[in-house]
Each structure stands twice: as structure tokens, then as C-alpha cells.
Amino acid sequence: MVRAPCCEKMGLKKGPWTHEEDQILISYVQQYGHGNWRALPKLAGLLRCGKSCRLRWINYLRPDVKRGNFSKEEEETIIKLHEILGNRWSAIAARLPGRTDNEIKNIWHTYLKKRLKNYQTEPKYDSTSSNESKSTEFDFSTYQGIESPGYAPVSLQDFSSEYSSVTNLTALANTMVVKDEKLEESETLFSRIDAQFWSDELSGEKSNMDSDFLGVKDDGLQFQISLSTIDDSTEFWYDLLTRAGGQLTELLEF
DNA sequence: AATAAAAACAACCGCAAAGGC
DNA sequence: CGCCTTTGCGGTTGTTTTTAT
Numbered sequence: 001m002v003r004a005p006c007c008e009k010m011g012l013k014k015g016p017w018t019h020e021e022d023q024i025l026i027s028y029v030q031q032y033g034h035g036n037w038r039a040l041p042k043l044a045g046l047l048r049c050g051k052s053c054r055l056r057w058i059n060y061l062r063p064d065v066k067r068g069n070f071s072k073e074e075e076e077t078i079i080k081l082h083e084i085l086g087n088r089w090s091a092i093a094a095r096l097p098g099r100t101d102n103e104i105k106n107i108w109h110t111y112l113k114k115r116l117k118n119y120q121t122e123p124k125y126d127s128t129s130s131n132e133s134k135s136t137e138f139d140f141s142t143y144q145g146i147e148s149p150g151y152a153p154v155s156l157q158d159f160s161s162e163y164s165s166v167t168n169l170t171a172l173a174n175t176m177v178v179k180d181e182k183l184e185e186s187e188t189l190f191s192r193i194d195a196q197f198w199s200d201e202l203s204g205e206k207s208n209m210d211s212d213f214l215g216v217k218d219d220g221l222q223f224q225i226s227l228s229t230i231d232d233s234t235e236f237w238y239d240l241l242t243r244a245g246g247q248l249t250e251l252l253e254f
Numbered sequence: 255a256a257t258a259a260a261a262a263c264a265a266c267c268g269c270a271a272a273g274g275c
Numbered sequence: 276c277g278c279c280t281t282t283g284c285g286g287t288t289g290t291t292t293t294t295a296t
Contacts, residue, residue, distance in 0.1 A: 014265080014266075017264090106262070110263080
């Protein structure tokens with residue numbers, strides 16, 4: 001037996017919101033807030049389910065929602081964050097003030113995915129060189145402090161020195177290992193990076209993206225990072241990961 | 255100008271996580 | 276601890292708008 005949709009079975013309205021409904025929702029939330037979405041429509045006098053009200057508010061009516069076209073910078077940021085975070089739209093949206101996960105998801109499916117596909121058919125780095133130059137090997141010589149493929153120690157500062165826009169990137173543990181193994185699960189590296197830089201599960205402090213924060217990984221290692229902007233750090237990791245070309249499996253501190 | 259196709263956008267649905275009791 | 280409710284997320288679908296023929 002197929003379960004009837006929640007709204008229909010209650011005789012609630014579905015589909016596009018009218019201006020009147022918007023006004024009712026806005027004035028109600030402004031006056032009373034939205035403590036309980038399920039109860040809200042009844043209290044506000046809307047023939048909608050709470051889920052629908054929440055979505056309408058989050059994606060459209062919220063005062064801090066930025067409407068209009070995405071800037072080039074925003075598009076680039078989405079592409080790079082998607083490379084790192086995958087389809088975690090809310091996580092991506094959290095790094096783009098005023099943009100919603102739904103909006104980002106839409107623009108990804110309708111535009112950026114195609115753009116990226118075209119982009120990937122061309123050499124990603126050094127467009128002046130031949131097509132064969134896009135190696136799948138990780139070029140260890142690219143980074144200072146890496147002596148050879150394998151277990152080559154390299155400091156985070158060494159990584160960041162190539163990126164002047166990344167300010168004060170300091171690892172308290174000071175040393176990293178780049179482990180050279182075949183990439184079995186592409187998510188392995190990304191999840192580690194994510195855990196270090198993006199996850200709220202860090203036991204350290206991360207008040208906002210402009211501030212220093214101190215992270216403590218589950219193995220007890222501490223590290224301190226100062227990010228000038230989200231774009232800078234994204235650029236840094238995006239570049240590093242892309243250059244890894246599928247060969248870099250782990251980034252470990254020790 | 256009409257209409258079909260494609261693109262863009264808004265909204266819905268199911269599921270899982272979180273929170274309260 | 277387990278159950279129930281609520282919330283949030285991501286996938287998907289439906290509707291509207293734009294573009295091409």
C-alpha cells in the first residue's frame with residue numbers, strides 16, 4: 001500500500017506559493033519565530049504542511065537570502081568545494097553566505113556540471129603545454145620538503161609557501177607525510193581533508209572562516225590554521241589534490 | 255507568430271539524524 | 276535505552292521561462 005503524501009491526506013495545499021501565503025509566513029515568523037515548523041502553519045493560518053513552510057522560508061523568504069545570478073567567484077567556489085565535499089549541498093551552502101543548498105544544487109545540475117565536464121576535457125594545469133602533460137602521477141618535486149615518492153616528510157608551511165594567499169598556515173605538529181599508494185577509494189583523502197578543515201566535529205574552536213582555529217584530531221594531534229578566506233584554502237587544497245592525480249592516498253601528520 | 259525542446263527554478267518526497275521524553 | 280516526533284538533507288519531480296526552429 002502506497003502511503004499518501006502528508007500534505008494531500010490532510011487536505012493541505014501543494015505547489016507554488018502565492019504572494020499572500022508568503023506574506024502570512026513572513027509576518028508570522030517575524031513576530032513569533034519558527035520554533036516548531038509542524039505547528040507553525042496551523043498557528044499562522046496557512047493551509048500548508050510544516051515541511052513546505054520551512055522550505056519556503058529557508059530557500060526564498062529568509063531576509064538574508066541572496067537572490068540573483070551567481071558571480072564568477074561563487075561559481076568557482078562551488079566547483080572547488082564540490083570537488084572536495086561532493087554532493088553535500090548544505091555544507092557547500094554554509095560557505096557561500098546568502099546562498100541555499102537548493103539553489104546551489106540547482107545551479108550545479110543545470111549549469112556547472114556541464115561547464116565542468118567541458119573544462120575537464122581540456123588540460124587543467126598549464127594550458128600551454130601538450131595534452132599528455134596532464135599526468136596522473138603526483139609530482140612530488142612540486143612541493144618543497146618532499147624528498148621522494150613514499151614517506152617523505154614535508155611541513156605544512158612548506159606547502160603553503162607556494163601559496164602566498166594562504167596566510168599563516170601552521171601545523172603545530174609541524175610535519176606531514178605524503179603516502180604514495182594507489183588510490184583505492186577516492187573518498188579516503190577527501191574525507192581526511194574534510195575532517196581537518198570543514199567538519200564541525202573538530203574538537204577545537206572554529207568561530208568563523210576568517211579566524212584561526214585549533215583542531216584536535218581523534219589521534220590527539222593538534223594543529224592550528226588561519227584562513228584568510230575560504231577561497232584561498234579551497235584553492236590550496238584543490239590544487240594539491242588535483243596535482244595528486246589519484247595517486248596520493250593519505251595526508252598524515254606524525 | 256506558433257510551438258517544441260531545453261534550461262532554469264521551485265517545491266516535494268523519503269530517509270536519516272537529532273532531540274525529547 | 277527505546278520510542279516517537281521534529282528537523283534537515285539530498286534526490287527527484289513538476290512548473291515556468293527561455294531559446295531554437
